[in-house]
Amino acid sequence: MNSPGLRGAGLVVLQALRVATVITLLTSGAACWILVINVEKNKPYFIFECFTLFFVSVLCSLLVVSELAFAQFIKIYLRRMWPVLSDHHGLSWLGLGMIIIGCNILGMLNHDLKMASALSSLVLAAGILALIFGFLNIVCSFIWCDRKEGITSRDIRANGSLARSQREFTDYEPPSRSSSARNEKTRSKFVSMFWKKDKEEDYLNGQPEIAAPPYINHHGRDLEAQSDSPIIPGLKRPDTALHPMNTRMNSRSSRSSRYSEANMSRF
Template sequence: MNSPALRGAGLVVLQALRVATVITLLVAGAACWILIINVEKNKPYFIFECFTLFFVSVFCSLLAVSELAFAEFIKVYLRRMWPVLSDHHGLSWLGFGMIIIGCNILGMLNHDLKMSSALSSLVLAAGILAFIFGFLNVVCSFIWCDRKEGITSRDIRANGSLAQSQRQYPDYDTNGRSSPVRNEKYRSKIASMFWKKDKEQFVNGQPDISPPYVSHYARDIEAQSDSPIIPGLKRPDTALHPMNSRSSRSSRYSEANMSRF
């Protein structure tokens, strides 16, 4: 994979495979809706069969959007919600998804569906193409990748020989600092639903802390704050005593203010 020629060839091959993949997914989605219309309505559980085909068509649309993700907000959404389909991962999960879609569509041809030959051929072609191009995506994902450098097949498809590693994922969590705090608050709310003790200890999200303990000796000292010389005159606070002052002394008792000679 260190050969620039091999990576350049991978750029051409993977871009051509990308076009074929998008066309196949669109055809597979259309085939699902054809099967929904022509499903046997006289069976009691046909509605579940319709829902299954509907979800397969939605999955086809999601894979097609992941391959046509040219806008930045779509890339950011895929990195957060569907990281295996984003540009930070290879094409293997896309290929496995297409194989599942192809198997599902081909399996529906087992039913006795009343369709014209043209529609039946379209459904058959959609299933075969989904299976083939899904397998090719898996194979190409393992061929054009470099695990030591962290380079995936999507990186080579986008940049060719200039592909670089994208091991850093800054778009997964833009608020990285606030997410741990948010998760901690969420856990405390969940815990408070099961333990009443947490509800009693926390009031409006703040812990209920008891007031500081004041001993009887401290209360007696406060009560004896009157001046011993003049009854009724409150003694100044101890914090205002010159002994507790950080500033330099304002008076000099042991030094005479005169010359030594």
């Protein structure tokens, strides 16, 4: 796979296979809805058969979106939610999904469905094409890949001989790290929910939380003892800020008493 010519040929082959894959998936989705319309309604469990075909058509739509993921937000969504269908992985899971779709569609032809020959031919062609191109996607995924460098078939399909591993980009996040962070957030929410519930139960049961006793400052108590009057024990001294010496330093409007000094001119 180190040959630029081989990688350039892989670009052409994989792009052609991409177009054929999208057409096959669209045809398979249409075939599923044709089978839903023509399913035998007189059977007791026909509803489950319709749901099966509906889920297969949803799978076809998902695979089409993964093949036509040109927008950046679609690529980021696939990397987070469907990593095996993103540009960080090869085409093997896509081929496996197409094989499952083809087997399901061809299996429905085993029933005695009353529909036109043209519709029956369309359903048959959709099933056969899904099997063929699903197998080709798996084969090409193993041919055009380089596991030593981490290059997949999607990388070669996008860049050809200039292909690089998509895991080198900064927006790639390993699944283990993202899952561990997600589990940690879920665990913290779970614990906080029960913690709040316990607090509410204690409040409703009449058992409020009692805070710890305040810190007693013995140094402050000693200072209060020193502020007692030396003449009459137990009598508190007035606050030092109210002493006439300190009141003179303030403005005249802030004096505690107007008779603290003689109200007369010094001259």
